[in-house]
Structure formats: C-alpha cells, structure tokens
Amino acid sequence: MQRESMEFDVVIVGAGPAGLAAACRLMQQAAAAGLTLSVCVVEKGAEVGAHILSGALLEPRALDELFPDWRQRGAPVTTAVSEERLYMLTSEQGGIELPPALLPTPLHNNGNYIISLGNLCRWLAAQAEQLGVAIFPGFAARSPLYDDQGAVCGILTGDMGLAADGSPKPGHVPGMELRARYTLFAEGCRGHIGKELIARFGLDQGRDPQHYALGIKELWRAASHRHQPGLVLHGTGWPLAEAQGGFFLYHGDEGLLTVGLIVDLDYSNPYLDPFEEFQRLKQHPLLAHHLFEGKRLAFGARTLAKGGLNSLPQMTMPGALLLGCNAGTLNGAKLKGIHTAMKSGMLAADTLVQSLAGGDAGARRLTDFDAIFKDSWLHRELYQSRNFIPALHKFGPWLGGAFNYLNHNWLGGRLPLTLHDRTPDHATLFPAAECRKIHYPRPDGQLSFNRLSSVYLANTGHIEDQPCHLQLGDPELPIRDNLPRFDEPAQRYCPAGVYEIIDTDGSPRFQINAANCVHCKACDIKDPAQNIRWTPPEGGSGPNYPNM
Template sequence: MEFDVVIVGGGPAGLSAAIRVRQLAEERGEDVSVCVLEKGSEIGAHILSGAVIDPKALDELIPDWRDSDCPLRQKVTSNHHWFLSQTGKTEIPHALLPPLMSNKGCYTGSLGNLTRWLAERAEALGVEVYPGFAVAEVLYNDDGSVKGVATGDMGVARDGSKKDGYEPGVELHGKYTLFAEGVRGSSSKQLIERFDLRAGRQPQTYGIGLKELWDAPDGQHDPGRVIHSQGWPLKGVAGGGFIYHQDNGQIAIGFVVALDYENPYLSPYDEFQRFKDHPAIRPMLEGGRRVAYGARAINEGGWQSVPKLSFPGGALIGCSAGFVNVPRIKGTHNAMKTAMLAGEAAVDAVLAGRANDALDSYQIAYEKSWVHKELKRVRNVRPALDKFGIVGGTLYAGTDMWLQSLGLGWLLGWTFGNPKDHEKTGKAKDYQPIDYPKYDGVVTFDKLSSVYLSNTYHEEDQPCHLTLKDDSVPIRINWEQYAAPEQRYCPAGVYEIVEAETGGGGLRLQINAQNCVHCKTCDIKDPTQNINWVVPEGGGGPNYPNM
C-alpha cells in the first residue's frame, strides 16, 4: 500500500500529525494521502495518562474544539501539592509553588477519549486509520532511507508454524514515515540506534506510572480538584502521587516511580497500593468502586534527552522522542505540537516533489518552538533529584524554577546529565527486602485482579513478544545477583521465578506474556538489558475504556 505519509501510532501525536497534514493539503488545494497504524484493538485502547492536559496545542490544531463534542470538558478548579509523611500531610501553599507548575487553564479527563475524538476528526478529513495493526518491521530503501513499515503476521503459532486463518503482514510504503509509538517504541528504539540519533545527547530516563479509575464515594467528589504529592511512601526515590477529580463522578488516582531507583526489592505496584492507604487518601476511595487499572512508562529525561528528530525518510514525534515536562507532569501538549511541526514539514516536502530525505525543517522548527523553550527552562529539575538527593534536589529544583519564572534563568546556564536507569539498579546483597502490607480488597488489591480490570487480552498461541537475548541470564545473573527484580518492577505479574520441570530441576523464569499491559518497564529497567520488548499480534494488550 502506497501513501504520501505513513504514521505509526494512533495516539495524540500520530493523529495530530495526520490532521495537520490533511488540513494543510486542503488549504493548498492538494491531496496528500495519509494513513495511521495503531497496534491496539481500537483507537484509544492503549492510551493511558493521568491526565491534566494543557490545551495549548489543541487550540492551535482545532481552534473550535470547545464548541464541539470534544470529551475534554472538566476544567481544573483547584490545585494542591502535598508533602506526605507516613501518617499525615503538609500542604505547600499554592503561592509558594513556581508559576511554571500552575494548572491554570488546564483540563482533566480521559486522554483515551480525547484520542478517540481526534481519530474521528482525522477520518473526517480523509485520513485512513487502521487499528489492530502492529508494526513489526521498518523497511528501508537501497540507499538506507526509510521506505515504510510492515505489519506483523497474524495467525502464527508459538512454535512459529502457521495456524488456520494465517494472514501475512502488509507493507505500507510512504514518502515519509512518522513514528508516534509512544514511550520506548520498539521501532523507534531501532531507528535511534541505526541512525545514531542520540549522538551528543543524554540518555533517556523513565518513570513508571500506575493508575486506577474510581467511581467516587458519595460526598468525596470535587470536580476539577487536582492533587499532587511527594514524600511517603518513597524513601530516597523520585516520584509521587496524583489524584484528579474528573467529570462523571470519577477520580483518577495514580503513582509515579522513577526507574533509576537502586533497591532491587522495590515494587512500584506495591508503593502505589501503600499510597492509596494513606490516611489523607483512603477516605477519598473507601465506599467507592474501582473500575479501571493500567500502567505505562513515562519519559523523564527532558530537553537534554530528546534525540535528533529526523532521519532519511522519516521522523520521531511525540513520546517516541520524549517531550514530557516532568515538573508539570504533562506531555500531551508537547507531543501534539511536535507532531504538528513534523506534519507541516512532511507536507512541504511532498508538495515540493521530495521523498525519503531527512525532514531537517522539522528539527529546525522544533528548536524554534515553544516546546523547545518550555523544556529547556526545566531541564535541570528532574536530574537535580539524582544529583543532590530528593531533599536537596527538590530545593534546587524549586529555586531553579522560580529564577526561570522571574526571567533570571540565565544565572543557571549549565545542564545536568542523566543516568541510564538500568545501571542504577543495585545488587540484592546490599539491600533489604521491603515488607509490603497485605492487600485488603477494599482500597488495595493484588496484581492479577488489577490486570483483569485493564481488559488485557493476547492470543495465547503466538510467539512470545517478551524476548530474551540470552535464556540463561534471568537465573544466572538477575536471580543470583539482583533477586530477580523483574518479578517486582513489572506491574502486571508477567515475570515469575518457578521450579524448572525439566533439566534436573532448579529454577527458571516463567513469562506470562498474556498479562502484559505494554508498559515497557521490563525493556527499560532490566539490569542486564536482556529483555527486548517486541510487538505481539495486532489488537493484543490492554483495552482501556476511559483512561
């Protein structure tokens, strides 16, 4: 199938690029063909975010969205920042928070539903949207430029044989291919390495975000109320919680743990469960009903970790490149804006008769954009926590952001570096296991009941998409030296150490790939980088209804 522009990923970035391409083509009286490929069973199925959304990019893309049927309706009405101890909380007065952290004019709601709405707008403009198609391979021309992509075969058994109903993948060729796969996209990871896009840049760093959606108990819902927290239950680890009172009587509650943590016994999932049990938080949930659960990795590297964006035949857009503003806990507006810039560059190139060269004008446009300016101002906030510790780093970050807000950012002209998350993992012998409380089934829950709420499904008889470079490493190194941290950093119970049934006994790693919620944490945090996440059959994974 031939298109002018092929877009991999049907999230906010991919759809914003597609919409912008068609808008510009129509304005110029031209026809530029665009298709969007989405590995989820439907648009929005794999979308998970807090979410408090800055509408800045949406205002540029679809100026009349407020007067339409757009599902983003609930404005932020109050903003709170809590510092938690084990038994209490201290609220930091809003006036003391740097203006850069303000949520004024922002909205809270389901990013998945916003994405579904964007898909409707894209299709109305003539974009071809194909959900359920996972991109398994990047295709290249003889000169090394990107030619397009190929979707994975359907109906392949675990042993590699073809089942009844086998369907081969489809090649989609484009003059330009834009990759909007989200955090740690499998194709994007290959492209960054192939074209050395991180040359001169810092490594990307990540957090894992876990989220639940609750129908609020009577009297505990305050529409538009936004709460962020730091402190307990984490000790010496960057991260914190969020509680967003959204419309329809629902509360989105979640927890983020930076993946540069050292203690291999730490479990982000269990830290989230402890967070919900805090005496300031539990009453918001008790008597309510948990209706959804999910987890997703988050880019945290910031400005200095954004790779080179363009390469021959294509570009990285949105979270495939990493444009999250960590102190604001927002990235959707930046993802959408960079996608729009890439779409504009692609249209110009196609209408000029070009194909398969580097979209250098996109890189230039990004460096002149408000996204670049916004990220550069807060570039040292997240790495300061690693450099000076949580307390010292928080004080530095607050000072830095206040100086930036006062126009004195030039006094802090340096840029801190970022570590590689997996290299920070310590050896088990140097740490003590963490004694997490038992789940009560009222506010705190086990992993498998949570995965059930994510509506995750994979066809079981298919090749495992969680691949190992060396089958001996999980026991020989990860278990022996790190106490098998994959059992704990995975938020879905995918990895288990069990007794081997053959080969003389001993232990083996069991991979329950059918539980995978596609968070990508294993691909990031595995201390030996032995786990390589590749796409399963299209349509597999979580099916988030309202996240």
C-alpha cells in the same frame, strides 16, 4: 514470502496524541496548500484509545492551535481544574501541604483540564477520519522498511495467525508492506521501532541517556458525597523511601476520579516493587478519604520518558521523523506530555507539507524540521525545563525542589547552566545482598488489591498460541546472573505479574506469563542486563482501557 503492499504519501505509526495531531494537521495544511494527500495511521490496539493511558491533565495550548473550535466540535475536555493542592507525605499517616507560592511555576494548573486521554484520542481519530485520514486499528507495526539508499520508506505490519513456535496457523495472514514517501513514528514511550531507528541512525549521539518512570493508575467511581469535580492533588514523599516520584489524584467528570503513582526507574534497591508501593500509597489517610466507599473500575500501567531536552534524540532521519513520547518530548517540570506530543506532531506535519508542496523527493532528510522545532514554543518550553528532573535526581526532593523554585520562579528557567544525569536507569541497581528487603502488607480488597485482580481490570487479552512477544537475548541469564545478584527484579518491577521464578523439582525456572502483559515496557527499560526485549504481539492484543 509474497506480501501485499499499499502506497501512501505519509504513514503514521501510533494513534496517540502525537500521531493523530500530525494526521489532522497534515490534512488541514494540505488542503490550504491545494495538495491531495493519502495518509494512514496504524494502531496496534484493538481500537483507538485501547492502549492509551495518562494521568491526565491537559494543557490545551496545542489543541487550541489544532482545532480552535474544539468546544463546539464536542471534544471530551470539560472539567477544568478548579482547585489544586501539593503535599509532601512524611509517613504512612503524616504529611504537610505545601503553600502554592512556594511551588515552581510549571506545577501550577490554572487553565488546564482533567481528561481521559483515551477518549481525547478517540475524538481526534474521528476528526482525522472526517479530514480523509485512513486509520487502521488492530495492526501492529513490526519493523521499518528501508530503500536502496538506507532511507526509511514505510513499515511492515506483523503477521496475524502465527502459532507459538512461529509456524502459520489456519487463517494465517502475512503482514503488509505500507510504503510511504514519509513515515512518522509516534509509538509512545520506548517504542520498539523507535529504539531501532535511534540505534541505526545514531540519533542519540551526544545526548544524555533517556530516563524513565513507571506510572501506575486506577480509575474509580467516587462516592457521590466525596466527589469534587476539578480537584487536583499531587504529592511526593512516602511511601517512596528508596525511589523518587510522586502521586496524583484527580476528580474528573461523571463521578470518576483517577489515582496513580509515578516511580522513577533509576531506583537502586532491587526489592522495590512499584505496584506494591502504589497499594501502600492508597492507604494514606489523604488519599483514602477520597477513595473510601468508592469502586475501582480500571487499572493500567505505562512508562513515561522524563529525560526532557537533555535526553531528546535527533528527531529527523532520512524519510522519517520520531515524534512525541517516542522521542521523549514530555515536560517533566509540568508533569505533562500531551500538549508537547501534539505540538511535535503538528510541527512534523508543517515540515512534510512544505516538502511535499515543493516536490522534494530527493534525500528526504527533512532537515527543515530542526529549524522549525527550535523556533517553536515546544523547544522553548523544554529548554526552560531542562534542569528540572536532573535537579531532583542529583539533589533529592527538598534541595532539588528549592533549586527548581529558584530557577523557574525567579529566573524563568534561564539559569545559565545545564545539569546532567548520564547513568542509564538499568545501571542503577545495587546487588540484593547490599539492600534491605521490603515487606509489603497484604491487600485489604477495599483500597489495596493484588496483581491478578488488577490485570483483570486492565482487560488485557492475548491469544495464548502466538509467539512470545517478550524476548530474551540469553534465556539462561535471568537464573544464572540476575537471580543470584539481584534476586531477579523482574518479579517486582513488572506491575502485571508477567515474570515469575518457579521452583521446578528444587531448581528455579524463569517463567514469562506473556498473556498478563499491559505493554508498560518497564522490563525493556529496567532489566539490569538489557536482556529483555519488548516486541509487539499480534495486532489487537494487550490491554483495552476504557476512559483512561
């Protein structure tokens, strides 16, 4: 098939904080070095920010470096954290507030901001375009391109206008080859190309397996007399009796608040349902007080990489770099990944400009990035926090919390040992016969809701007549193996009702409702047989998040 091709100096996959920070920094540094660069950013969402979801608390350190005058430029970063509280919920009614003095120092949020990451990315995209970056929303990167030496030399975008059977429909447009001297992959957590690159180049050799959590979030319009701009609530404990994780509730600007639950995906009971756990959480009096009389505006879900430095793959390969949450730069101790993702993109830009200024078009291995990264505050921060999540996984919230308090508050994260968690999340499920069934209450329609009404608020849209983007390695496995052994957990770990077991004439059938997909990637991670492969649907498909 004949495909159109375009040439750039740098192609960036993903218009999230890492990709956009890299694009802006590239143009800034190129101008300072007297270089003229062609840079493009490819984004699978219908618009920049459409697929962006985060808590989100912003530590402005990287933004300060990228645009020291961001306030004068009108960045949507206005609500500073004014008060924060941390709770341990002990039951559906009870809990205790933990004294600030007993919290590990990374959990303090003085100087941080409550933001919409989607809106920040829209603003960053505008800055990038002003600097001369070309941004192409609605185009999904399907696969990397490799040159004759095996180095990455760009990407292939997905076809537009394919029928469900893969045949071209009227108006079919083949994908384009976007060729580049360097390619930056900033797809976000569990990027499908990132997976391929890690496997192809062995980037994870000698590392712990990456660990993930599923974050589920709602945006609410708070009742005016209950709104407290700048208030931050974090907590753990109930309702997560059989999983680790925690909740957040942030009072932002313009009467908005965000509430969410993060569930670590290393849980063992296949009956656990993260979506239903979130609905239960909102009934707790602590959260219900803030949500009562409010209106739910939006819903979304996304996985996040929590393995930290121990699970961070090699980020360099011939012709390309893996950045941000695609690599796993989130700081699990701080529960923040925006500033770290941005910094990884900025370090990548510094590396590329040095290489381009030197006229280096040889092996293109970008080995200078490793030294630049290890000399940065990003590496120091991740190193100090390397034990935080493994400690919680090994010792639980109380003993793990005590370990982290000692390590961070007394030793500054310099405890001379490194904890490891070498069991991948998909391998932690117990057989259903060994686990208790969890019975969840019916939604009340005021604080708790069902899946379909939630998916509706994610504004998710997929053309029905297109190839299914959720691919099964073995189509028979869900019914043959997963159903009898684990009661097919995809019915529950997916927050959007994508996977169902349907009774057809007395026989179970595994049904995929791909149109419901919010692109969280939980299925790609948690399926115990690693039989489900998430791939990008037609460009522009998926959720369309406002203010998330």
